[in-house]
Amino acid sequence: MGGARTMRTRPGGTEQHGAGAHPRRGLAALRGWGGVASMALACLLATALILALPQLRGDNDPGKDGGSDAADRLTQAAPARADECQAPERSLRPATKDGPTIEKIKQRKVKKLVVGVDQNSYRWGYRDPNKGVGKLEGFDIDLAHEIAEKLLGDRDAVVFRAIPTNQRVPAIQSGQVDMVVRTMTVNCDRIKDVAFSTAYFETGQQVLAPKTSDITGYDDSLKGKKVCSAAGSTAETALKEKSFGADIRTTVPNQLDCLVRLQLGEVDAVVTDSALAAGQAAQDPTVELKGDKPFTTEYYGVAMKKDADDLVRRVNDVLDDFRKDKDGWRASYDRWLADDLGDSAGPPKPKYKD
C-alpha cells in the first residue's frame, strides 16, 4: 500500500488527496469538466444525504461545512479519478444464498471463519489482559462473532488473526484470512484490491496530542512537530499529501504504537481515525483529540477477497440485520464506544452499487 495515493469520497463532497500526482489515467482536457461535474454530483449527493443519513455525531457534520473545508484545504484534488470512483462505500446488494466462497469455508476440516482483526485497538479489537486468557473483545470482535453466527451457525466458529495495519490487504489477497474486520476504511485505492461490505461505521482522521500541547488540529500548528501514524493507514496517506511542515517520518505497525512514542516524547502528535484516537485518549487522560471534528469523513467496512461476491452479499445481509437488531449495532456501540465517543444517531445507511 506504499503508494501515496488515495481518494476519499464523502457524502458531502469529494476530496482527494494528492491524486494529482498520478495523472496516469487523467485526460488533461477532461479534467476541468470532470471536476465540475463531480462537484455538482457531490453537492447533489450531499444534499440528499444530509436529509437521509442519520448523523453519527452532532459535531461531525459531513455536509457542506466539511465539504468546503476539505475543498479549501485540499485544492489539489484531481477530479479526473472522481469519475470512476464515486462513493467507494457502495457495495453489493445483500443476499442469503451461499456461493462458492462460503461453500469452501464450510467444507474446511476446521469449520471456522478466519477473520483478520486488531488486538491493539481499544474498544474495537483488543485483549484485556485481566479477562479470560487471550480473549479478544471490542466492537469489531462483536461484529466478527455476529458474522460467524449467521454464516456458520456458531458465534465462536472464528479464528482471529491479528494483522498489522499495512498487512490488511495482502492478508486478504493471499487468502491468509477470509475477511478483515479491523477498523478498515473503505476508499478508492483499496477497492481496487479488495471488496468491501457496506459501511458499518463512520469516522474520520483527527489529530491527537497532549492537552498541554500548542497543536490545535490538522493545521499550521503542526509545523516542525513530529507526527506519528500507522504504516499503510489512511492517516499516513493524508499526512504524505499534506503535512503542514511536520516531520512525518515516524510510522509504526499499529496506531497504538504511536501512543507509546507520544508518551515517551519521541513524537509530538498522532494522526489516526477519530474512533481509534478516542480509544487512545481513553488510555491516557493527558492526551486529547485536537480540532473540533475529524478533518475527513470515512467509513469502516468489512474487507473480503475481490471476487468473493457471494461472501460480500452474505456479509451485507448480516450487516443489515446487525444495524436493525437492537442487540446488534446499538448494543455493541453502547457497550464499547458510547463512553469515549458519546451518543450516536445510529449506523450509516447502506449504499449499493447494483
Place this chain on the structure above:
Amino acid sequence: MTHPPQAPPQVPAPSHPPLPTQAAATAKAPRQAPTPARSTAWAEGVDRLRAAATTEPGRLRAIGAVLAALVLVFGAVTAWQTTSRADAADRVLNRSQPLSNDAAAIYRSLADANTAASSGFLAGGQEPAKVRERYQRDIDRASEKLATAASNAGSDASSAASVSQLNKLLPQYTALIERARANNRQGLPLGGAYLRYANDTMQTRMLPAAEKLYKAENERLTDDYGDAKPYPWLAIAFGVVALAALGWAQHRNYRRTNRVFNTGLVAATTAAAVALLWLLAGHTFARSGLNESYDRGVKSLNVLNDARISSLKARGNENLTLVSRGAETVLVGDATKDKFDVAYQRQMARLAGAKAGDEGLLGRAAELADDASGERPVAAAAKNVTEWKDRHKSARASDDSGDYEGALDKVIGAKSAEPTGESFDNVDAALDVALAHEQREFKRAAEDGKGAMTGLPVGAAVLAVVGAAAAVLGIGRRLSEYR
C-alpha cells in the same frame, strides 16, 4: 705454580686462535707483544685490559665473564619469556575466560529477561510470581555483570562501546517493561504496545550489542591463549648457546690441563641444563594444559553458550508468536508466514539441526563432550528439544484451528497440559549442567597448565645466578693457579 699449564698454550695457540665470543681481531695481533714494565696506575689498568686479551689469565677472565654473562642472559630471557607466558596463562584462567563467560551471561540474561517478560504478558494482567522473579534475577545478573565488564573493558574500545551502550539501554528497557506492566494491569492494550517496543529495543539494539561484547571478549581470550602458548624460542636459544659455551670452555680446559672436570663449570652446566629442561618441560606441560583447556573447555563452552542462546531466542519467539497473534509476517519464498514462528524455526534448526545428518549446536556439543558427565546433560538437552518440537507442533495446530486458549495452555500452561515451557525449562537446566561441567573442565586444565609454569621464572633466575656464580668460581679456580 706460575707456569705448569702455561706451556701448552704456546703450542696449540695457533690451532684455535679465535675465541668464540671474544672479538677475534683484537685477540690476534697483540698476542706476541710482551708485557711491558709496570708504570702508573692508569697505564697499568690499560695494560691489564690489553693483557687480558693476550695472556691466559686474561683469556680465562674473559671466558669466565662471557660464560657468566651468557648464563645470566639465558636466565633473564627465560624469566622474562616465561613470566609473560605465565601472565597470559593467568589472564586466560582468571581474567579473559571469566570475562568471556560474563559476556555470555549478559547475553543470556538479557535474552532470558525478554523471554520472561513476554511469558508474563501472555499470562495476563497479573504475571506469575515465578516469572517476575526470573525476570528480576536476569536483570540483576545482567547489570552486575555489566559492571564487571565495564571495569575490565579497559583499553578495548569495542568492548567499552558495547558495555556503555548496554548500560544506557538497560534502564530504558526496564522502564518500558514497567510501563507495559502498569498498563497491562489496568487492562489496557497499551501494555502490549509497550511490550512490543521493549522487545524491539531488546532484539534490535541490546542483543546485538551483547553479542558484540561476547565476541570481543572471546577474541581477547583467543589473544591471551595466543600469548600463553608459543614456545619461548629466544630463551631456548640462549640456553643452548650458554650450554654450548660452557661445554666449549670445559673442553678447552681439558685440552689445556688434562683435567676432566672443573667443579664450578660442571655445576654451572648442570644449573643451565636444569633450567633449560625445566623451561622445555614446564612450557610443554603448560601448553598441553592450555590446549586441553581450550579443546575440552572453551570450545565446548562456546558451543554450549550458543546453544543456550538459541534455545532462549527460540522460546522468546515462541511466546511472541502468541503475543502478536500473527500481527507481524514475513515473506518466505511465496508464502507469508508469521515472523516469530519463522524466527523460532530458525533458532530450533540452529539448536538441533534442520535436516538429517545436521545435528546442530547440540550435535557439535555432543561431539565435543569428552566424558560421560559431559555427554549426559547434552543428550538430555537433545531429548528435551525433540519433545519441545513435538509439543510446539501440537500448540501450533491448536492455534491454527482457532483454539487460542488451547495453544496458550500448550505453551505456558500447567504441567498437566504438557506445555513447551516445561521442555524449554528442561533444555535450559540440562545446558546449565553441561556448561558448569565444561567450566570445571576448563578450569582444571587451565590451572594445570598455569601450574606447570609456576616457579619457572623465579627458578630460572635463581638457577642462572647459581650457574653464573659457579662458572665464575670454576674459572676463578683455574685463574688462581696463576697466582
